[in-house]
Amino acid sequence: MAEHPASLPVAPEPDRRQALDPAVVQKAAQWMARLWADDACEADHAACRRWRAAHPDNERAWRRLQVFDDKLQNLPQHAAPVLMEPAAKGGPSRRRALQVLAVAALTAGALPVLRDSQAWLGISSDYSTGVGEIREIALADGTRLLLNTASAIDLRFDENLREVVLRSGEILVTTSPDPATPPRPFVVRSPHGTIRALGTRFTVRLDGDASRVAVYEGAVRIQPGHASALQLDAGQRSAFSSRHAQPASRAFESEAAWTQxxxxxxxxxxxxxxxxxxxxxxxxxxxxxxxxxxxxxxxxxxxxxxxxxxxxxxxxxxxxxxxxxxxxxxxxx
Incomplete structure (x- = not known):
């Protein structure tokens, strides 16, 4: 079994009956996933040690994850096939990250929090970027996507629809005519509704309780989950929640400077x-x-x-x- 990173002197296991804030467990899981990554450095280990020492609950969450991780490591492989098998996307480091996040889900009832954490999104989505990373993806239909920092997407392409599900962050979409006959609509889905491309280049960003859309070429049709649709043309932007879409305003190319x-x-x-x-x-x-x-x-x-x-x-x-x-x-x- 691999040695735990950033080990400190062994202390008595804290009382398991005492509840932990799920956000603290989430942070501990993120630290573990980071330290098990191939590119983890001494600065990462030092920062983790400082975080653990900053509050007793931080150390409790860390040790609790270690205990459950030990138990997971000792399970027969057939008892946890999804967690113990190396994933096709990422190999052993991704497997370890999956394990530590699953361990966190078993502690403190943290699964709802972890499901939305960037660490979990990074390993459970089809494509993702880390903090500070910008990544370009070419899709089979000719569409090009640019993922901004800390972003995650899933792809759902079938015979009827081309759909990109934005789970976190921001993307720039440059659509291409669909080679299929008849052509399939191209849609970006966010937690607040859908954005249908009408031959276009546009950005979508998740920002708290709203999705922000800016159109630079062509047009899009925004459909909030529970409100009237809104069309944006080139040079326009809007933000929408599931129940409301703001009126169109001017979009500035400088707002997409992150693509450069x-x-x-x-x-x-x-x-x-x-x-x-x-x-x-x-x-x-x-x-x-x-x-x-x-x-x-x-x-x-x-x-x-x-x-x-x-x-x-x-x-x-x-x-x-x-x-x-x-x-x-x-x-x-």
Missing amino acids: GLLVAENMRIEDFLRELGRYRPGLLRCSPEVAKLSVTGVFPLADTDRALANLELALPVQASYRSRYWVTVNPR
Whole structure:
């Protein structure tokens, strides 16, 4: 059996009857999945140790996952075939991630939380990206998809429909005429409804309780789950929930600059800038209230967020303070 990463001195097993916050269990599972990845580094192990030491519940969740993982490892292979077999997509590392997330689901009743976690989405979806990763996918019908940071999709293509299910994050879709006869509709499905492409290039982003759509070529038809449909033409955008769609407004190409690895800020408040930049780096990125309302204009690289922060320091009287690689606060200079 593989040695557990970031091991600390053995302590008595905490009382199993005491409930754990499912969000804490989720975070412990994410740390375990990260440390079992092939590219885990010493900085990851150190950050995990700090997280475990930050609160007693963090350590309890970690040890509880270890206990259940030990039990899972000792099961006969036929007793847990889905979890113990290497998956076609990702090999042993994906298998270990599946195991640790399944272990977390067995503890603290955390399955509903884990089902929506990025770690789970990354291993259970057809295609996904990690934090800071942008990935292009060419579909069999000629359509091209670009997945933004921390995104996950499923594909459902059959003889009647071409459907992309957006489970997290953001995608750019450039559709292609369907080679099938008769041509099948192309639809993006989100938790709030569907977006039907009418020969087009458009983005869809999940943002809290809404899906945000911007059209750059052609048109789309938005159908919220429980509201009237709305058509967007090139140069228009909207946001919709399952019960309401906002009126169309102007879409800016700069909002899709992430497809070129860039973040374009135009009089953007620092707090909004950091929230957007933080999507492309792990850990916590925040600012003090004194600088939150300052505005910044410029073009910043997404592939090197440390350089983006350095450029921010050149543009404004602010300073990025690194408590660690994963905890950065922007303060007044």
